[in-house]
Amino acid sequence: MKKLLLLYICFASTLTTKAQTEDKKWNVGLHGGIIQYNGDLGRDWYKTDKTMYGFGGISVSRYLWKYIDVNVLYTRGTLGYDSGVTGFKSDFSHVTANLRFNLIGQEYFVRPYVFGGIGAILFDRQLNFHKPKIDTTFPVAGAGINFRLSPVLSLNLQETFVFTNNDSRDGIVSGKKDDYLMHMAGLTFNFGCKKDADGDGVSDSRDKCPDTPAGVAVDSKGCPLDRDNDGVADYLDTCPDVAGTVLMNGCPDSDNDGVADLNDRCPNVKGTVALKGCPDADNDGVADLDDKCPNSTPGSKVDATGCALDNDKDGVNNDEDRCPDTYGLVSLKGCPDTDGDGIADIDDRCPNAKGTEENKGCPEIAKKDVVRITYIGSKIFFENNSDKLKVASLVLLDELVKILNKYEAANLAIDGHTDSNGSDEFNQVLSQKRTNSVRAYLMSKGVADSHLTATGFGETKPIADNKTSLGRSKNRRVELRIAY
Numbered sequence: 111m112k113k114l115l116l117l118y119i120c121f122a123s124t125l126t127t128k129a130q131t132e133d134k135k136w137n138v139g140l141h142g143g144i145i146q147y148n149g150d151l152g153r154d155w156y157k158t159d160k161t162m163y164g165f166g167g168i169s170v171s172r173y174l175w176k177y178i179d180v181n182v183l184y185t186r187g188t189l190g191y192d193s194g195v196t197g198f199k200s201d202f203s204h205v206t207a208n209l210r211f212n213l214i215g216q217e218y219f220v221r222p223y224v225f226g227g228i229g230a231i232l233f234d235r236q237l238n239f240h241k242p243k244i245d246t247t248f249p250v251a252g253a254g255i256n257f258r259l260s261p262v263l264s265l266n267l268q269e270t271f272v273f274t275n276n277d278s279r280d281g282i283v284s285g286k287k288d289d290y291l292m293h294m295a296g297l298t299f300n301f302g303c304k305k306d307a308d309g310d311g312v313s314d315s316r317d318k319c320p321d322t323p324a325g326v327a328v329d330s331k332g333c334p335l336d337r338d339n340d341g342v343a344d345y346l347d348t349c350p351d352v353a354g355t356v357l358m359n360g361c362p363d364s365d366n367d368g369v370a371d372l373n374d375r376c377p378n379v380k381g382t383v384a385l386k387g388c389p390d391a392d393n394d395g396v397a398d399l400d401d402k403c404p405n406s407t408p409g410s411k412v413d414a415t416g417c418a419l420d421n422d423k424d425g426v427n428n429d430e431d432r433c434p435d436t437y438g439l440v441s442l443k444g445c446p447d448t449d450g451d452g453i454a455d456i457d458d459r460c461p462n463a464k465g466t467e468e469n470k471g472c473p474e475i476a477k478k479d480v481v482r483i484t485y486i487g488s489k490i491f492f493e494n495n496s497d498k499l500k501v502a503s504l505v506l507l508d509e510l511v512k513i514l515n516k517y518e519a520a521n522l523a524i525d526g527h528t529d530s531n532g533s534d535e536f537n538q539v540l541s542q543k544r545t546n547s548v549r550a551y552l553m554s555k556g557v558a559d560s561h562l563t564a565t566g567f568g569e570t571k572p573i574a575d576n577k578t579s580l581g582r583s584k585n586r587r588v589e590l591r592i593a594y
Contacts, residue, residue: 134300135173141296150282219258487590497543529582542566
């Protein structure tokens, strides 16, 4: 028996098939065989010269793990012993619950196993369940082999050793307890529902890629096919028949420039993604393959042929031309100078009047005008505690308008101040209102608001002592400052 079992194990290790046990967890078997006696009357085990008694049976098994099943076996038949001189004979029904240990994995279609369990045997033709007619069988142990004929059908051979707790069934009360050996063969049937969450035809228990998208062809392990073995599944592989890289969606990149050969205009020369895999020696954005001026200044703006642009044809290419759409002077980087003061119109605040660089292209403000503007500021007066200008101040402001019109680009700052009489808040508001009044009057005479700034400082910047009336009168003032 040991030699036969070893032979089956060696044979099974060479033959594998598609496992079904995890998918079809239940198994039902139909069995038949002969039973032999061992007790006080003698020993029939593995002998063929004695009367043999037969039985039939049915089994139900449940898969627990790839090496372990639980099995319930019910058999009914006749058992006994006949020495020619003495003997006994009885009908029996036997039920056992066994734990079966498979010696090799479920992927093999020849699987030997050993088992052990406990049961009860009834000695009665009529199935009359009276306690005196029932013996406990413990242990029940043995070994067997399952030959998988198909994913559903298997041939089963099993040897079962049944040891009872009774010594009286053979008619002899004192002596050796009655034991039996069952030689059994049968057919078993697997059934159950296969779980396949992603619907790829491979059960979840064997599926190495359980989240495969619907409709994708898979291998025996449930993973998407990869014909070129590049690590990118065929359904995601842009080049499924040529090994490539994951980064290139399964396509090769011979020059390692980040552009797959499939899309690379220069597949054997390293280039840039922007130029479809071609190089650009002068870095002008035109591939060397198309560049008619391959040695242009690096980074310069070029046309479609790779040559530098000069939109206004003034001899300064667009890369260096500050005014690329207007004909200008080379000395001013391509910009015009309408008033000829050496300051490009783009920077000249007074492009139609010759000026100086210090004044941003505007003419110098005459010293006498600066003095006059300061004087006018000192003679601007308001009604008491009011922002209403006095009539005498309006005449001076009209003169200020004439001066400002001579310097169109000049800006005028109007600063208002008060003495310390009254609260800080009141003085601040009053000074702001007074400067706003001056600004509003100048705007009414045509001075652009963008050239006027009005700021009230309240009593924060005195120029004399507020403790005297003379000091306070000096502190109540408007200051005018002109600049570009």
